[in-house]
Amino acid sequence: MNEHQDQIKPAPRSGVGCGLLIGIFLSVVIMGVALILFESAMDNEYLPFAVGMLIFYLVLGVTALAVMKNFKISVRSITGSYGRFKENIRLSGWVIPLMVISTCTAFIILALFAVINENLYHSYLELGDRLSWPAESPAIVHLLMVISAVILAPVVEEYIFRGILLSSWTIKWGATRAVIISSFIFAIFHIDPVGAFVAGVALCLIYFHTGSLLLVIFIHMINNGLAVVAMFLLPDMFATETPGNAVRQLWYVIPVLVLSLLIIWPMIRKYWPEKNALPPDIRSTE
DSSP: OOHHHHHOOOOOOTTHHHHHHHHHHHHHHHHHHHHHHHHTTOSSSSHHHHHHHHHHHHHHHHHHHHHHHHTTOOHHHHHOOOOOHHHHHHHHTTHHHHHHHHHHHHHHHHHHHHHHOHHHHHHHHHHHHHTSOOTTSOHHHHHHHHIIIIIIHHHHHIIIIIIIIIHHHHHHHOHHHHHHHHHHHHHHTSSSHHHHHHHHHHHHHHHHHHOOHHHHHHHHHHHHHHHHHHHHHOTTSSOOSSHHHHHHTHHHHHHHHHHHHHHHHHHHHHHOOOTTOOOHHHHTTO
16 A cells, blocks of 8 residues: 555444445335235236336435435545546456356256255246246336336446445455455345356456446446346246256356356456555545
8 A cells, every 4th residue: 555545544434334224124115015005006917016126226226325415425436437438348348257157156046946945946936037027018017127127226236335335345344345245235135146246246346446336337237238138038048847957957057157257257356456445436536
């Protein structure tokens, strides 16, 4: 760490994590109430969930803004600039191996559940079906789900996990612990926690390297957008005739996963921040 970094002692942001957890809990409760209210009032079974998801991310976004205001966290400093165009294009390309890793780890989780307990296997498939929606759904369902999944989710999640938590915990614990813990919490809110953890780490490193949350949000949008497209083009991608077939698929899933990890490993090594690195929002105010 250089002398300038030694002189900078950012004020700790104690309570940021608790504030966001309360916001997440409040968002889930409001979403649950909305689902109960709308489920009996709407004919289409997917429309209440679409409305509930929209409400969840809107409430969560308001909570994030309230936390930033309460702890005097600058939205402009966290957001950063657009960065350099060529570098942005190059870094955006990492979304491909990240998506492959996520898909492979989801297959592995499905196979593990098939081995452990057949009910777990079917429950995991049902959860995936619950988080998706069929192509023949009404236009309003498509519109609301795309707004939630492709626009609101990347913006709100990135401001929370990379913007607020990563920066605040970097001040408190240092960069390494902040990257790992914020990525872990990000992961547990996803159906594929292993793939989401790897993606979370990669997005943390890109944010540290570029200081641009806009780029990270853009990459997240690409990822979710491609996932939505894949959901319609390959609706039965994870469906297998029997749990045993899910296990047999591992003979090609695992090599693809290993290859994808080998592709992304150089980026992780290259961009991993120093232990005493300053968070991007603090660097931007120097």
